[in-house]
Amino acid sequence: MKKNCWEVMNCGREPEGVNRHLGTCPAAKEDRLDGIHGGIRAGRACWVVAGTLCGNEVQGSFAKKCENCGECAFYQQVRQEEKGRYVLSIELVSKLRPAA
Numbered sequence: 001m002k003k004n005c006w007e008v009m010n011c012g013r014e015p016e017g018v019n020r021h022l023g024t025c026p027a028a029k030e031d032r033l034d035g036i037h038g039g040i041r042a043g044r045a046c047w048v049v050a051g052t053l054c055g056n057e058v059q060g061s062f063a064k065k066c067e068n069c070g071e072c073a074f075y076q077q078v079r080q081e082e083k084g085r086y087v088l089s090i091e092l093v094s095k096l097r098p099a100a
Contacts, residue, residue, distance in 0.1 A: 002037065002038040002039060002044060002081065003043075004027075004028075004039050004040050004041075004043025004044055005027055005043050005044070005046040005052075005074050006025065006027070006028055006043060007043075008074050008077065009054070009074060011025065011053065011054075011056075013025040013028060013053050014028040014043075015028055015029070022053075022056075023053065025046075025052055025053045026042075026049050026050065026051045026052055026053075027041065027042040027043060027045075027046035027049045027052050028040075028041055028042075028043065029041060030042035030049050030096070032095050032096055033045045033048075033049070033092060033095060033096070036087055036092065037078055037081075037082050037085070037086070037087065044078050045078075045087070045092050046069075046074070047062070047065070047066070047069035047070075047072070047075050047089065048062050048089050048092040048093050048096065049062075049096070050062060052065070054068075054072075062089070062093055066089075
C-alpha cells in the first residue's frame, strides 16, 4: 500500500492525527487531488499544495516551495514509486485552479 506524506513524515497533521490540534495540513484536506499517485487527498502530491506544514512551518505557494520540495525525500520516493505513472506538477497545479 502506498503511503501518504503524513504517514512517511510522521507529522501527525492529518485529520485524526496526533497533532491535528496544531492545524490540519492543507495536503490532508485537498480533495481535488484525491487518488493522485494512489494517495488520499493530496497525500502523494503535497508539493503542489500551497501552505503545507512541512517541518511545522507553513511552506507557502507552489512557486515558493518548488525547490525545497524537489529535494524532499518523500517527493523523491513518490517519483521512484510511480516511474512512468508520475503525474507532472503542471498537471496537478491545473487541477487546483478554480473553474472559470
